[in-house]
Structure formats: C-alpha cells, structure tokens
Amino acid sequence: MxxxxxxxxxxxxxxxxxxxxxxxxxxxxxxxxxxxxxxxxxxxxxxxxxxxxxxxxxxxxxxxxxxxxxxxxxxxxxxxKQTPLNSNEPMEIDKIKSVECKHCARPHKQNERCPFAKARCYYCKRHGHIASACNIAQKIVGSK
Structure with a gap:
C-alpha cells in the first residue's frame, strides 16, 4: 500500500x-x-x-x-526533499549539482539513490533502467 x-x-x-x-x-x-x-x-x-x-x-x-x-x-x-527554512547555513547553489541518471534519465542529486536502479526496461527487457533511459530505444528514436 x-x-x-x-x-x-x-x-x-x-x-x-x-x-x-x-x-x-x-x-x-x-x-x-x-x-x-x-x-x-x-x-x-x-x-x-x-x-x-x-x-x-x-x-x-x-x-x-x-x-x-x-x-x-x-x-x-x-x-x-526541500531544505528546512530555519537552516542557519547559507545555501550555496554551486554545491548542489544534479546529474542525469543512467537508470531513469532524470536529474538526481549526486548521491541520491534512483528508485529505478533495479527496474526492468520494457523496451529491451534488461534490468537496471527504464525505457526512457534505454540506449537501444534512444538509438532507434534518434535515427527516425
């Protein structure tokens, strides 16, 4: 649930x-x-x-x-996932970096665990990513 x-x-x-x-x-x-x-x-x-x-x-x-x-x-x-408002430390924008995730092709913080890391791709049937991050699907879509 x-x-x-x-x-x-x-x-x-x-x-x-x-x-x-x-x-x-x-x-x-x-x-x-x-x-x-x-x-x-x-x-x-x-x-x-x-x-x-x-x-x-x-x-x-x-x-x-x-x-x-x-x-x-x-x-x-x-x-x-928001920073508490009562934080006394100044927020340094440059330190918060998002990287495109190889599992879901969405931006995550560097050490954030992706919920799709063990997912099975519906396109290529391999584990470790979803269809939006599938290299095979990207090659086919890109060639059209």
Missing part, C-alpha cells in the same frame, strides 16, 4: 523494485493490479478501476498525471 508520506512516483518505483524480485508469470498485470489497489487516494483508485483495458504503463501515466494535476493532494511529495 502507498504510504502517507509517499508520492505516486515513489510508490511506483517501490512496487516496481519489489515486483522484479518476484517470479510472476505476468509481471505487468501484477504491477498494474498492485498499483491500482495500493494507491491511497480513493478517487484516483475509482478512476483507474473505471478505465477499460488498463495497462500498467497507462496506469502509471494516469497516476503521474493525477499527482501533477492535484499537487495539493500530495504536498509531502514536493516538500520531502
């Missing part, structure tokens, strides 16, 4: 990591079901349940869009 302080994106990453450790015959279907039944927002769950022919990928996209549309429902998702 999605924890109260967990954003939708974090929850998707957690169930993805847990799913890769299981030997499910149909991993995508199991992940979709766990996602739909595990989200804490009841309205989101009802919308997902109403969707015909829901795939794991479309459920993930729907959940991420829902979180982006209703940021007031997930305030802790944005606040969890």
């Amino acid at each position: 999605q924890l109260h302080q967990e954003s939708v994106q974090e929850y998707i990453g957690v169930i993805g990591l847990l799913g890769t450790q299981c030997n499910f015959a149909d991993l995508k279907r199991q992940l979709r079901d766990r996602l739909v039944l595990g989200v804490r927002d009841e309205r989101l769950r009802r919308e997902l349940l109403k969707t015909k022919d829901l795939t794991y990928e479309s459920a993930v996209q729907y959940c991420l869009n829902y979180q982006a549309t209703f940021p007031d429902l997930y305030p802790e998702a944005g606040m969890s």
Whole structure:
C-alpha cells in the first residue's frame, strides 16, 4: 500500500523494485493490479478501476498525471526533499549539482539513490533502467 508520506512516483518505483524480485508469470498485470489497489487516494483508485483495458504503463501515466494535476493532494511529495527554512547555513547553489541518471534519465542529486536502479526496461527487457533511459530505444528514436 502507498504510504502517507509517499508520492505516486515513489510508490511506483517501490512496487516496481519489489515486483522484479518476484517470479510472476505476468509481471505487468501484477504491477498494474498492485498499483491500482495500493494507491491511497480513493478517487484516483475509482478512476483507474473505471478505465477499460488498463495497462500498467497507462496506469502509471494516469497516476503521474493525477499527482501533477492535484499537487495539493500530495504536498509531502514536493516538500520531502526541500531544505528546512530555519537552516542557519547559507545555501550555496554551486554545491548542489544534479546529474542525469543512467537508470531513469532524470536529474538526481549526486548521491541520491534512483528508485529505478533495479527496474526492468520494457523496451529491451534488461534490468537496471527504464525505457526512457534505454540506449537501444534512444538509438532507434534518434535515427527516425
């Protein structure tokens, strides 16, 4: 189940990591079901349940869009990684560096662990990245 302080994106990453450790015959279907039944927002769950022919990928996209549309429902998702306001140290912008992650192709802080580090790519079926960071997919998309 999605924890109260967990954003939708974090929850998707957690169930993805847990799913890769299981030997499910149909991993995508199991992940979709766990996602739909595990989200804490009841309205989101009802919308997902109403969707015909829901795939794991479309459920993930729907959940991420829902979180982006209703940021007031997930305030802790944005606040969890912010610096406390009462910090006495001056903030040095140059010291905070983001690097594009090889697992998800999104920027992370240098020592931040990516939730997709053990994920399985839906494009090439290899472990260690998702489709947006897949070198094979990038080569094909770039050649078109």
